[in-house]
Amino acid sequence: xxxxxxxxxxxxxxxxxxxxxxxxxxxxxxxxxxxxxxxxxxxxxxxxxxxxxxxxxxxxxxxxxxxxxxxxxxxxxxxxxxxxxxxxxxxxxxxxxxxxxxxxxxxxxxxxxxxxxxxxxxxxxxxxxxxxxxxxxxxxxxxxxxxxxxxxxxxxxxxxxxxxxxxxxxxxxxxxxxxxxxxxxxxxxxxxxxxxxxxxxxxxxxxxxxxxxxxxxxxxxxxxxxxxxxxxxxxxxxxxxxxxxxxxxxxxxxxxxxxxxxxxxxxxxxxxxxxxxxxxxxxxxx
Numbered sequence: 001x002x003x004x005x006x007x008x009x010x011x012x013x014x015x016x017x018x019x020x021x022x023x024x025x026x027x028x029x030x031x032x033x034x035x036x037x038x039x040x041x042x043x044x045x046x047x048x049x050x051x052x053x054x055x056x057x058x059x060x061x062x063x064x065x066x067x068x069x070x071x072x073x074x075x076x077x078x079x080x081x082x083x084x085x086x087x088x089x090x091x092x093x094x095x096x097x098x099x100x101x102x103x104x105x106x107x108x109x110x111x112x113x114x115x116x117x118x119x120x121x122x123x124x125x126x127x128x129x130x131x132x133x134x135x136x137x138x139x140x141x142x143x144x145x146x147x148x149x150x151x152x153x154x155x156x157x158x159x160x161x162x163x164x165x166x167x168x169x170x171x172x173x174x175x176x177x178x179x180x181x182x183x184x185x186x187x188x189x190x191x192x193x194x195x196x197x198x199x200x201x202x203x204x205x206x207x208x209x210x211x212x213x214x215x216x217x218x219x220x221x222x223x224x225x226x227x228x229x230x231x232x233x234x235x236x237x238x239x240x241x242x243x244x245x246x247x248x249x250x251x252x253x254x255x256x257x258x259x260x261x262x263x264x265x266x267x268x269x270x271x272x273x274x275x276x277x278x279x280x281x282x283x284x285x286x
Contacts, residue, residue, distance in 0.1 A: 019044040020076050023116065028085070028108035029101075038085040038105055039065050041072035046081055046117025050124065050156075050285055053109055054084045057129025057263070060098060060194055061090045070267030078278065081118035083109055087134075095195055095205065102134050103144035110154055122285060124157045125218075128263040132163025136207040136238065140217055152216040157284030159277060161223045162262050164230045166238040168195050168202040174230060208241045219248035221280035223273050225262055226253030252276045 021042050029036035043049070052075050056063040065084040072082040087101035110120045127135035138144050139158035145151060165171050172191045179186055187193075195202050203209050211217065220242055224235040235251050242249035254262050254273040265271045 017073055018077050020073065021046075022072075026108075028105045033088055035086045035088050036101065036104070037065070038083055038108070040113070040116045040118075041076055041082040041084075042117045043076045043079065043081075048114075048119045049079055049081050049117055050122040050281075051081045051083060051109065051113050051118040051120070053106060053123060053125045054082065055087075055102060055125070055127030055131035055134045056084065057127065057131045058089075060095060060130045063089075063130070069264045074267030074274070081113060081116060083113070083118075090194055091189075099134065099137060099144050099205075100147065102138050103148045103150075106138065106145065106154075107148035107150060110150060121154060123155050124159065124281060124284065125155055126159040126161065127163075128161040129163060129259065130165075132160030133165040133207070136160045136163065136166050136220075137205065137210075139220075140207045140215075141210040142215065152218065155218045157219050157221070157281065159221045159223065159280065160238075161266070161273075162225055162228075162231050162259055164234050165191060165195075166207045166234050168206045169199065170237065171230065171234065172202060174233075208238055211241045211245045211247070213245045215245075217242070217245070217247045219280070219284050220250070221277065222249065222251045223262065223276070224251070224253055225257055225259060226255045228259070231259070250276075250280060 021044055023040045025037045026040060027036055028038055054068060054071060056065055056067050065086045068084050075082045085102070085105040087098050087105065109123065113120050125135045125139050135158055139152065139155055142152050168191060175191060176186060195205050220239070222235045222239050224231040226232065232253060239249045239251040252273060257265070262273055266274050266277065268274055
């Protein structure tokens with residue numbers, strides 16, 4: 001009897017999740033580098049559904065599109081197509097090449113996602129950590145999408161998760177000052193070096209630099225760990241700059257979590273950041 005009860009519980013839990021079709025390692029560039037690939041997760045029979053485009057983190061040096069935890073199932077259960085992309089990494093390429101890879105991947109999604117049941121006109125861009133910087137920049141600095149023949153109009157919302165580099169010069173100064181006053185050695189390959197070791201590039205690669213009124217910047221939900229000073233300051237900085245330009249922006253600080261957990265727990269029904277995420281998505285797609 002106990003065994004039968006367990007079977008029924010498992011069956012009930014499985015029945016709550018939708019069947020999912022997954023296509024992996026789809027090339028998005030021609031000629032394609034081995035990291036020019038993405039995965040598409042779609043509900044069975046998907047047609048004309050909104051699309052989430054996810055950018056993994058890893059300090060622009062590591063990470064993989066397979067590191068998506070609960071997110072694909074959480075989104076496909078709610079009627080979305082979920083895309084997770086790879087991109088080339090430091091130090092094999094310079095960081096601006098990564099920005100162009102993300103725009104190229106979005107271009108593929110725009111042109112081909114209908115073949116996988118998605119609506120190219122209802123695209124939401126999201127990313128964690130380094131992926132948060134990439135998401136914010138490509139949704140604000142329209143040069144990268146323009147180079148692909150696209151505009152910001154195709155993006156209906158942006159959700160950067162726990163990024164610390166929306167204002168690169170501020171992060172560099174904060175990190176280097178902290179090490180200096182505590183008598184610690186400076187990082188050998190820190191933000192200064194990753195972003196080109198040129199103050200002009202640091203400004204140019206900062207999302208806040210490119211915020212302007214009437215530019216078509218989509219609404220933002222900026223998720224961050226509430227008790228971490230660096231990501232909190234960067235989230236508030238980006239949110240304030242967006243609001244000053246008349247762009248809808250919400251900043252949500254998740255409590256009792258950390259940099260890894262805020263990402264890993266996105267998709268859990270009782271997770272406060274997840275609730276804020278789906279509320280935002282609902283508003284953005286109205």
